[in-house]
Amino acid sequence: ATCGAPPLPRPCMTAVSPASSGSEALPSAGDGEWAPDSWRRFPALQQPEYPDAAALAEVEDRLARNPPLVFPGETQRLKASLAAAGRGEAFVLQGGDCAETFEDFSSASVEATFRLLIAQVIAMSYLSGLPIVKIGRIAGQFAKPRSALTEMTADGLEIPSFRGDIIHSSDPDEAARVPDPERLVRAYAQSAASLNMLRALAKSTATMTEWTDLISTLGGPAQRDLVERIEDALQFVSACGVAVEGNAAFREPEFYTSHEALLLPFEQALTRRVATPATRGGSGGGSGGAPSEAWWNTSAHIVWVGERTRQLDHAHVEFLRGISNPIGVKVGPTTEPEYLLQILERLNPANEEGRIMVIVRMGAEKVWRKLPPLLRAVTAAGKHVVWSCDPMHENTIKTASGVKTRPVDLVLNEMNAFFSVHAAEGTVPGGIHLEMTGLQVTECLGGEASPVSEQSLADNYKSACDPRLNGSQALEMAIAAGKRLRE
């Protein structure tokens, strides 16, 4: 019952919408008028069954009146940056927890992930010469799809699988797993507090020295040379008369948020119709005849649809097609080129640049064979896509003692294969997607700077769901990606 295990065709068929009678033919998503609630006409997989529908509806109303978490102007700028990444003029780093929790929320956890991301970005952009688009899996990444409906407790009880703190408590007992709509409000509040902190951190006065120190700390002796080269480059820039410290270009990174748009009542409540902001700088990638008003999901800048819920005629795809945000689509090893073209058509009929990020999660072996046909089909069809690599979700293993983990070697192998396949096909690798935390956890095996062994997994294993790279392991990935981008 893992959220990172290969998806099995064992959906929990619980629709939040009034259950379909079964006898009427299903409409196909994409037909008919879109509205923020039009997804309710389609089967919605992986949704909790709330015992009290009226209580849920009341919470949805309340959330719909709350302020947006992010603003369409920001989201529009992200879209322009993603368009650049699709052309090879920028590169995306997306990372954060598999699942945020209520319990582990603290200023320390938000700050640690933010600081890790900036350290990675500095290393990557130094090595690659490219601007790095910074996206956190944060401030809303609460709901989890599960491969199995139930899980076993340590005492041998079978209880409903944990679906994230936005749904119910992770406590291992039946009563705790009853979905509680008030948790949507708490998740919203925590997301708002996280964003407040992230926005302040992005304007903080951290000096370049702090970042290079962090690269040294996380990277260890193996990265001493890299740190020196970055310091030399900064000295050179200063010598040319460009102030490094205090320069807004260095000090105020644009930081974006993301999560899986899984819990549709939450996503709907934060979807608002507002005037489409004008893009700065002109090359925004928007189509000329864009309407002056559009629907924006204000729960995050970019949301994605997961491997288990991306059926063309289901609720998640229906919901996503109508919002103006960039959209991620996770694609696993069984994805057929034909299907990929269909979902691109459904979600991006105007073929807008920066609209779709295809997040490839195929496994270190299968990516060699399964990715090229997708690249060829999309290229032949002339579709704009940002190709991102999630090297985490198909490289999950269980140790002999039953601990869910991921070997950093496999994760690195999948990412390297992703770059090699793009090089061979003449296509553009646009980003990487990592489950990581700035806290020094021991959830993934291996790593160069301070290797995690099978025995030490237990030392600080904290994840509420899938195993995350720790700061050192995540920096190692970023450096490896930066080097591949230079080739």
Ligand code: PEP
């Ligand atoms: C995830 O990103 O945590 C996840 C569940 O991904 P996927 O849908 O690719 O399995």
Ligand code: MN
């Ligand atoms: Mn995960």
